Amino acid sequence: MDFALPPEIDDVRRRVRAFVDTTILPLERDPAAYDEHENIAPAVLEEVRAKAKAAGLWSLQMPKERGGGGLNTVGMAACYEEMNRSIFGPVCFNSAAPDDGNMVLLNKVGTEAQKERWLQPIIDGKVRSSIVMTEPDPGSGSDPAGMMLTRAEKRGDRWVVHGRKWFITGAEAASHFILLARTSDDPRKGLSAFLYHKDQPGWRIERRIPIMGPEEHGGHCELVFDGLEIPEDDVLMKIGDGLKATQIRLGTARLTHCMRWLGLSKRALEIATEYVSRRQAFGKALAKRESVQTMLGDAALQIEMGRLLTMKAAWKLDQGDFARKEVSMAKVVVADVLHQAIDVAIQLNGARGYSKDTPLEWMYRYARQAKLVDGASEVHKMVLSRFLMEEGQDFWRWGV
Template sequence: MDFTICPRIEDFRLRIARFVEDEILPVEANRAAWDAHGNIADDWLDALRDKARGEGLWCLQLRPETGGQGLCKVGMSVCYEEMNRSIFGPVVFNSAAPDDGNMMVLEQAATDAQKARWLAPIAEGRARSAFAMTEPHPGGGSDPGMMLTTAKKQGDRYVIRGRKWFITGAGAADHFILLARTSDDPRRGLTAFLHHRDDPGWRIDRRIPVMGPEEHGGHCELVYGGLELPADRILLGEGLGLKLTQMRLGPARLTHCMRWLGLAKRCMEIAQEYAANRHGFGVRLSGRESVQIKLGDLAMGIEVGRLLVMKAAWALDRGSFARKEVSMAKIHVANLLHKAADVAIQINGARGYSQDTVLEWIYRYARQARLVDGADEVHQMVLNRHWVDEGRGFWAWEPGVE
């Protein structure tokens, strides 16, 4: 097993690390650069994005012909982890959800004409996007088969009616990928559509208040009351919506994990720095065995998460859907991020609970990690199904070729 990375990826990692240290962290430390929802304000973001473009650090995940650098999933794992040393890092490099996952699936599934209209503006940073799948009860959530939003064909157009909610980024999105039911076929009943925010027949009902900080555009509830779309707005093909969700959600779950590892490491960094300088009862905090045990355990958990993410990225690069590998990474890293923030706050005491550091931001953000893109329990059921089907083969190594 080769755990080395190629010189090109290491060069990107080093340049990203320097950019985050010199350019992004000073902006993060300036509360005047934050918007009302705990994200970087657009004017500050635009300036940093221009610098990232100028240094060749823009859209690393996309192919060169799309405007990116063509990094594989393993390379993305290395770079995304480094980007998210800052809470503002991924969005600066145009590698933040939901645009990240939307761009990758559009690059894979869209026609050339669709790429020019719907992908290029996102890749160039001129537009933002959203993925409209999740519905209120009793509609589809983790189980897309429960989807109630319908797209009825009338002549040469499709009329879409239904409701979506917790649609990340919708409040700021220009382009939407929308999942709707076109038939009752259990496997080919869903279809993905593309629509613009200016298309009539839909509206944002509300921006849902949430516990944590938000991506640009928040988490919104959408109402489709007769949105009419022509057939050229179908993405991948009629009845292939479930396939498209599989193409998008597996890699997107893993990119979440890549970024969360960077945040977990940042929590350790803040905790260690404080422990090394804070004294109490004649002893430096970092000299206390209880603190050493907490930080040592976190360091191990982060490394376990990195190995799980790397194995899943390696499998994706080899053409696998990597379902069980992605599920294991998603469960572990989501819980690890929450634990890292909690431990770091505990070590920092009242300082960690305050807004003097970003720990409270990360803590509020981390709680959603165990819910987004499939709750822990859903992924645990997925793993159990794999184990039942594979038996002892669940843990098998893939033999190489001599």
């Protein structure tokens, strides 16, 4: 692959960076810009989103004919990294999870009617969305095909859903939902994907689950389904294609997490390098100390390794490859990179880093989820082990 960005993509990247610098980063220093869950306040967000739309930086991952920017996956990698130099960044551009992954999935597999009804309002920023998969023990987590307990049964021309889900990101703020439920006991074709609206009866939010870190808009919720009825037109793909739908969604969604986390990692080092360059101790700036240089150099190295893995996976996705190995590698490495970069930045800032005078403590609490969301790191390593056992030396083959 060619690591040089096409000029048109680099132009968008530069514009995103400038927008983050001038419009979003200043908000992090304003207590009034935060909501009660430590995210950007809704009223402030709407103002910033309007500016992003006016600047032509809205929904860059979606087709131009639907009002997006038409970026491919490589372009997304470059621009998402710039967006998440701010803790508020991605949502301001309509590029935050879970909306981002849901839009990508609906755009790839939805019918034209489904795109108009369910996708276009998300692209336009009129509604938020959520994907409903994970269940409480003993239900599905990393093994949805084998453990999903929520069931949808056909009754007449409707599918009727009963079950319970939890840690559903964004559910409290969402209007459009993608729901995974069991429709048969077939080990590979037993799950199906459905679309439903928040106003449909037969389901409820049981609670918003408190978490250790700052929350996405809409939180992480526990849902109960006690007779939700879904018409046939709102089946996404075909009955039995639910596992396929999740694989299509998660391939890109896992990688977009990596893209954003790399931006946050770089921001942590920005804060660290600025501080150690001016902070004096024992007669010289901290940046002149060999121990500090080693910490910064290693963190910078790890970020670049994560970027290369992420960009390779993005490139393979753009070639039509599923890039399962590459996405898993990036997900494992970048989750660790994020934690390391922020931890180093806190250490080098001392008590200042542990305080709320910088966003580092916010970032540190947020970063711990990286090793869990969209598949725990251990699961991705198991996936890589399976590929190694099947492919042997071909695990590292060059594409020709």
